[in-house]
Each structure stands twice: as C-alpha cells, then as structure tokens.
Amino acid sequence: MLWLCIQFPRLPLQALTRAQTGPIDETPRAVAEQQLIVDANPAANQRGIECGLTIATACALSAELELLTRDTERESQLLQELAQWGYSFTPVVSPMAAGPVENGESRAACLYLELSGCLRASGGLQPLLEQLRRELEQMQITATMGLGHSPSAAHMLSQLPEHRQWLQEAKSPPTAQQWRQWISFSPSKLLDCDHKTTAKLYACGIKRVSQLLAIPLSEVGSRFGRNFVDYLARLNGSRHDPVPSYQPPPQFHSELFFPTPLDNSEQLLFPTGRLVRELCQQLQRRQLYAQQLRWKLDFGQKGCQVVSVEVSRPLLDAQRLIALTKLQFERVHLEQEVQALHLTCDQLQPLEESVLDDDLFGESSNLQRSHQLLDKLKARLGHEAMSGVTLRESHLPEQAWQSADTLILQSGRRQHGHQVKPVNAPRPSWFLQRPDPIKARENKLFYRGEIQLLQGPERIDGYWWQHHRHARDYYIARGEEGSLYWVYQDLTSAEWYLQGIYA
Amino acid sequence: MSNAENLIQNNQLDHGSRRQRINRLLARPDIWQAANEQQRPRNGITTGYPGLDALLAGNGWPRGATTELLVDQSGIGELSLLLPALAEMTQREQMVVLINPPFIPYAPALAAAGVRLEKLLILHPRGQRDQLWAMEQTLQSGCCGALLSWQGGPPPADKDLRRLQVAAREGNAMHFHFRPSSCAASPSPAALRLQLASDGEQLVLQLQKQLGGASGQRLHLARNSDLTRRDRPLH
Numbered sequence: 001m002l003w004l005c006i007q008f009p010r011l012p013l014q015a016l017t018r019a020q021t022g023p024i025d026e027t028p029r030a031v032a033e034q035q036l037i038v039d040a041n042p043a044a045n046q047r048g049i050e051c052g053l054t055i056a057t058a059c060a061l062s063a064e065l066e067l068l069t070r071d072t073e074r075e076s077q078l079l080q081e082l083a084q085w086g087y088s089f090t091p092v093v094s095p096m097a098a099g100p101v102e103n104g105e106s107r108a109a110c111l112y113l114e115l116s117g118c119l120r121a122s123g124g125l126q127p128l129l130e131q132l133r134r135e136l137e138q139m140q141i142t143a144t145m146g147l148g149h150s151p152s153a154a155h156m157l158s159q160l161p162e163h164r165q166w167l168q169e170a171k172s173p174p175t176a177q178q179w180r181q182w183i184s185f186s187p188s189k190l191l192d193c194d195h196k197t198t199a200k201l202y203a204c205g206i207k208r209v210s211q212l213l214a215i216p217l218s219e220v221g222s223r224f225g226r227n228f229v230d231y232l233a234r235l236n237g238s239r240h241d242p243v244p245s246y247q248p249p250p251q252f253h254s255e256l257f258f259p260t261p262l263d264n265s266e267q268l269l270f271p272t273g274r275l276v277r278e279l280c281q282q283l284q285r286r287q288l289y290a291q292q293l294r295w296k297l298d299f300g301q302k303g304c305q306v307v308s309v310e311v312s313r314p315l316l317d318a319q320r321l322i323a324l325t326k327l328q329f330e331r332v333h334l335e336q337e338v339q340a341l342h343l344t345c346d347q348l349q350p351l352e353e354s355v356l357d358d359d360l361f362g363e364s365s366n367l368q369r370s371h372q373l374l375d376k377l378k379a380r381l382g383h384e385a386m387s388g389v390t391l392r393e394s395h396l397p398e399q400a401w402q403s404a405d406t407l408i409l410q411s412g413r414r415q416h417g418h419q420v421k422p423v424n425a426p427r428p429s430w431f432l433q434r435p436d437p438i439k440a441r442e443n444k445l446f447y448r449g450e451i452q453l454l455q456g457p458e459r460i461d462g463y464w465w466q467h468h469r470h471a472r473d474y475y476i477a478r479g480e481e482g483s484l485y486w487v488y489q490d491l492t493s494a495e496w497y498l499q500g501i502y503a
Numbered sequence: 504m505s506n507a508e509n510l511i512q513n514n515q516l517d518h519g520s521r522r523q524r525i526n527r528l529l530a531r532p533d534i535w536q537a538a539n540e541q542q543r544p545r546n547g548i549t550t551g552y553p554g555l556d557a558l559l560a561g562n563g564w565p566r567g568a569t570t571e572l573l574v575d576q577s578g579i580g581e582l583s584l585l586l587p588a589l590a591e592m593t594q595r596e597q598m599v600v601l602i603n604p605p606f607i608p609y610a611p612a613l614a615a616a617g618v619r620l621e622k623l624l625i626l627h628p629r630g631q632r633d634q635l636w637a638m639e640q641t642l643q644s645g646c647c648g649a650l651l652s653w654q655g656g657p658p659p660a661d662k663d664l665r666r667l668q669v670a671a672r673e674g675n676a677m678h679f680h681f682r683p684s685s686c687a688a689s690p691s692p693a694a695l696r697l698q699l700a701s702d703g704e705q706l707v708l709q710l711q712k713q714l715g716g717a718s719g720q721r722l723h724l725a726r727n728s729d730l731t732r733r734d735r736p737l738h
Binding site for chain 2: 373391422426481501
C-alpha cells in the first residue's frame with residue numbers, strides 16, 4: 001500500500017477566492033470564523049496577520065484588510081470536487097474534512113489517495129506527483145503532500161518539512177525500513193492526537209516519535225489510553241488503517257465563487273475556461289463524455305440563470321467547449337451581478353471506442369465538421385432558429401411535409417426502412433405558411449395582377465371522414481409577369497387561394 | 504569567392520525572389536490574365552443547364568465564391584435554376600444551408616428534384632448581425648456545399664460582402680446570395696452577378712459581371728414544360 005496524503009491548508013481562503021484572475025496576493029485577505037482569523041493570504045501574513053488572531057487585532061495590524069466570512073459548506077463542496085479530481089487518478093480516494101477550530105488552530109482538510117495501483121499507468125511516482133502538483137496549481141489550490149504506507153503515516157509525514165523536501169525529488173517509494181526511519185524521526189507534536197495528549201507527551205520528555213516507540217506498548221497504553229496505542233499501531237503499519245472510501249457521483253459539478261461579483265458577461269470567460277478544463281481533464285481520465293453542459297449563473301439572493309450548452313458528439317476538446325459556451329454567454333444579458341458560476345454535467349456517458357474511431361477517416365471528418373457547425377449555430381442562434389424538412393405521407397399538401405429537428409442531419413446516414421416517396425406531380429418549391437386568398441371577379445382571378453390558369457384541375461379530396469372536409473381543385477397559374485403559382489379552389493366555399501410558388 | 508561572382512549570385516537571387524513574388528501575385532484568384540484564359544482550371548459545379556455552363560468561366564457555378572442573383576419577383580424559376588446543383592451537393596453528402604428563405608421550402612418538390620432532405624438546413628437568425636455571423640460560420644466551416652441566402656432588411660455593407668466572399672473561399676463553398684435588382688447599380692465583390700427576370704414565358708438571365716470571364720450576355724431558359732403546357736389535367 002502506498003498512500004499519498006494531500007493537505008489543503010489554505011482551503012478556507014481558496015474556496016472563496018479561487019475564481020479570481022491574475023495576481024491575487026496584492027491585497028491582504030483573511031477568513032474569519034467566530035471572531036478569529038482562520039486563514040490569511042501571504043500579503044496578510046507579511047503584515048503580521050496570522051491564524052488565531054482576533055478580528056480586532058487583525059484589523060488593527062492592517063487597515064486595508066479584506067475580511068471574508070468562512071463558508072464551511074463551500075469548503076466541503078470544494079473538497080468533494082477535489083475528491084472527484086483525485087478519483088480520476090486512482091479509484092481509492094478518501095477525503096477528510098477540516099477539523100473544528102481549537103485554540104485558533106484546526107486540522108486542515110485533506111485527501112488520501114492510494115497510489116500503488118496507478119503508478120504504472122502514470123509513468124512512475126515522480127511524473128504522477130508532478131502532474132498532481134501541476135493540476136493543483138492550475139486550480140489555484142495550495143497543497144502539501146506526504147507519502148506513507150498507511151493513511152495515518154502519510155498524514156503525519158505530510159507535516160514534516162524534511163519529508164516534503166525528499167518527496168520533491170523522490171523517484172521511487174522508500175522501503176519499509178526507510179518508512180520506519182521517517183516516522184521515528186518525526187517530532188511528537190506531529191502526532192494526530194488532542195492537545196492534552198501532546199502536552200502529556202512533552203511533560204514526559206518525549207520529543208520524537210522514536211522515543212515513544214522505545215517504550216513498551218503496554219506502558220504506553222496505561223499512560224495514554226487504548227486509542228493512542230491503536231493509533232501508533234496504524235502509524236507503524238502493524239494494524240490495518242481504514243479510511244472511508246469515496247465513490248464519485250455519476251456527474252460532474254464544480255463551482256467558482258467570486259468575492260467581488262461580476263457585472264459583465266465578458267468577465268465570465270476566464271472562470272469558464274478554468275471550469276471547462278477541469279471538466280475535460282476528469283472526463284478524459286474517467287473515459288466519459290458529457291452531452292450537455294449546464295451553467296448556472298448564481299446571482300446570490302436574487303436567483304440564478306441557467307444556460308445550457310448541448311454537444312451532439314463526444315467532445316473532449318476544451319477549446320471547442322469553451323468556444324461553444326462563449327457563444328451562449330454572448331447572448332446572455334446580465335441584469336444582476338454574478339456571485340458564483342457553477343458547471344454541472346449530468347448523464348455522463350461512457351466513451352466508446354467506436355465513437356472516437358470515426359475521426360480516423362476523412363469522410364467522417366466532414367461529418368464532424370458539420371457537427372461542429374451545428375453546435376456552434378445552435379449555441380448562438382438558439383434551437384428555434386434552426387430546422388430541417390422531411391416528407392410525410394399525406395394527400396393534403398400542407399401535411400405532406402413537416403418541419404424536422406436538425407438531429408436528422410446528425411445521423412449522417414441514409415435512413416433505412418420505410419421511406420416516404422414524394423408525389424409524382426409537379427409541386428411548387430415554395431410553400432406558403434397559410435394559403436393566401438385570391439380575388440375572383442367576373443370569372444377572372446387576380447393576384448398582383450390578373451392570373452391565368454394553365455393546367456388543372458387536380459382534385460385533392462381527402463379526409464372526408466373528418467369534421468373538416470378538404471375538397472380542392474388545384475391549378476397551375478401564371479401571373480402577369482410570368483410567375484407560376486399553385487392555386488386552388490375550395491370546393492365547399494368556392495373561394496380561391498394561392499398555396500405555392502414555382503420558384 | 505570573388506566580388507564579381509558574389510554580385511552575379513546576388514543578382515540571380517534577387518531575380519529569383521522577384522519572380523517568386525510575381526508568381527505569388529498572379530496566383531491570386533482575383534487577378535485575371537487574359538493570356539492564360541485557356542489554362543485556367545474549369546472547376547465550376549455544373550448548373551445542369553448546358554447553355555448556362557457554356558457561358559460561365561468555370562464551366563459551371565463558381566466554387567468558393569459568392570454568386571449574386573438579382574431578382575425582384577418570385578415564381579419565375581429562380582430556385583429551379585439552382586436545384587440541379589443542390590441535388591448534386593446533397594447527394595455528395597454535403598450540407599446545403601438556406602438562410603432566411605422567403606417561403607417554406609416544400610419538401611415534396613425538393614425531394615422530387617433529387618435533393619436529399621436530411622442534408623438540408625434552414626436557418627432563421629434574428630437580427631442582421633446574427634445573420635451575417637451565421638453566413639460566415641457556415642461558409643467557413645468546410646462542410647457546407649452551398650449556402651443560399653436572402654437579403655432581408657438593409658443591404659449588407661461592402662466589407663461584409665467581402666468577408667463573406669473570403670469565407671466562401673476558405674470553406675470552398677458555393678454562396679448564392681439573392682438580392683433585389685436595385686442593388687445592380689452598386690458594386691459588389693461577388694465573383695458572379697446574374698440578373699434574373701421573366702419575359703412572360705421563360706427565365707431570362709443576364710450576366711452582369713463575372714470574374715475571369717466575359718459578361719453582358721443574355722440567356723433564355725425555358726420553364727419545365729410540365730408546368731407550362733396548357734389545358735392539361737394534372738394527373
């Protein structure tokens with residue numbers, strides 16, 4: 001077993017400020033909970049603002065300090081997203097939420113990843129760790145890492161600076177002997193126990209774990225309790241160290257919160273890009289694809305707006321997804337300030353090999369381009385502006401066609417099975433939405449001048465069993481300027497109508 | 504190397520690069536050379552009307568270019584003129600896009616003309632900006648065989664027409680742009696401009712402008728005799 005513990009010491013602040021663009025460390029910022037500072041950025045640290053100070057002291061140290069209230073719900077949401085991210089590397093993942101604040105300090109939230117199963121797929125320990133670090137940096141999450149043979153050991157070692165230093169250059173996991181050395185080398189204050197126990201350890205003069213391990217276990221048990229002995233055994237690896245296993249939801253969800261709300265849809269582009277890239281990375285590693293991206297613009301108390309981007313084909317290209325989203329956002333007129341941006345993808349579909357194979361052939365690259373075009377048009381013009389036409393089996397001219405969803409274009413193949421054949425009579429290429437009445441006077445017909453009947457009639461007398469009987473005599477007629485029209489006389493009312501144009 | 508040799512070589516280099524530059528200039532599609540008229544590739548898409556093919560420089564509708572059709576009246580056969588080319592495009596699995604058609608394209612008639620309906624896309628963008636955007640995207644995409652667009656509202660600016668022409672070239676698409684004949688007076692970057700009218704019986708084409716070819720000719724195309732034969736029952 002090879003456990004990696006990734007600690008997120010800055011999560012309270014980063015959950016709130018991750019969405020910010022550019023250099024964020026200019027203004028001192030701090031997060032407060034119950035009148036105490038729980039997290040502060042480097043700019044604030046420089047001014048002497050540290051965890052555990054009261055708000056009053058912190059404000060006295062720096063007048064321009066930006067104070068944010070801790071949002072534990074948002075933190076645990078972010079930790080879930082990080083667990084989802086970790087799950088895309090290894091199937092054994094366990095997130096652990098931050099501990100309660102005690103004396104101005106609390107255990108940072110962390111993530112345990114079991115690495116032994118995914119080392120080979122990632123090209124070894126060093127490339128894997130480098131990738132993890134790089135992606136965390138991209139997400140603007142500060143993290144410290146520790147490697148151990150059990151989750152407890154990894155957690156303890158992640159706090160040991162010497163171990164972190166070693167991990168920067170580690171090429172392969174150390175042997176059992178080396179683990180023991182790392183652990184016994186650690187100062188006893190790094191042990192995961194309450195303050196009382198730590199104080200007791202120091203009172204006994206136990207400054208390093210090695211000293212503790214030298215004492216017989218029964219002795220330790222009588223002094224520090226059964227739980228502590230248990231903990232030591234898990235640390236040592238002599239006892240199984242269970243952690244709750246994480247199961248990812250069958251969907252993707254990520255959000256960015258803006259401490260200073262956005263009032264301009266252009267400003268959304270940067271956070272959009274970040275969320276889409278996170279999505280693509282995860283989908284690619286989990287071999288899934290999304291059919292729909294649902295963006296939620298959160299206006300805080302003033303409600304929210306949902307914008308969805310539909311994707312017709314498996315698409316893992318972040319640039320294209322960003323471009324499609326951008327087209328949608330351009331249509332959005334922001335009336336409220338946006339406080340947070342959510343991206344949700346439900347119904348993730350497994351990526352099948354056959355779907356991707358298409359790309360290898362030139363013929364379907366044409367098809368792919370048309371999918372891209374359709375997605376783009378749909379994103380900017382909207383569903384309602386696009387249509388196709390198909391045939392329908394009917395005697396009535398207005399029922400012999402129907403508006404079709406553009407999806408038929410996407411099948412790209414001829415439809416098999418029953419095919420409707422068009423009627424074998426001259427039909428006009430333009431059809432009017434509804435028949436246009438024609439004036440009839442003294443046995444003459446007028447439509448933009450006098451029109452003459454050239455041929456006919458073709459009687460269409462259908463649906464006599466229906467309430468509205470359609471009995472019509474159709475003719476081809478010529479207008480004064482040479483236009484050819486398709487006109488009919490309604491046999492029940494004797495009125496004349498224009499229904500088509502031979503364009 | 505002596506100075507003289509150097510000079511000669513430089514001269515040759517200079518000459519070479521000048522020649523290259525001229526060749527590059529001559530290769531531009533909008534420069535027409537009378538001397539090379541016979542060598543020009545005749546890569547048009549056949550119109551389906553031999554008489555019209557003979558008039559057109561590329562032996563058919565120009566590909567990767569805008570064709571302007573100046574027409575005021577519907578019903579004189581303006582769409583039938585394009586149907587053979589559209590049928591061929593769709594049968595070759597290429598998309599045909601109609602932007603803002605004035606009426607509903609009637610499926611039975613199109614299918615009878617050989618157009619594969621599943622390759623036909625009809626767009627009704629809202630404003631002029633969206634319309635121009637959709638036209639440009641479609642032409643550029645490289646998957647669109649032909650784009651038919653109808654000008655509704657104010658005439659597009661010259662620079663927009665030019666952009667569309669460039670987009671058509673990039674995507675190697677045919678662009679047919681229907682405009683009222685009042686636009687004939689204003690210049691246009693289109694590669695081909697045809698004025699369509701009716702003489703009462705036939706469709707009259709007048710070639711207003713054609714890149715790399717002669718213009719001014721007139722052509723009368725008869726309507727389908729199925730339509731104009733008098734006093735005959737339709738079935």
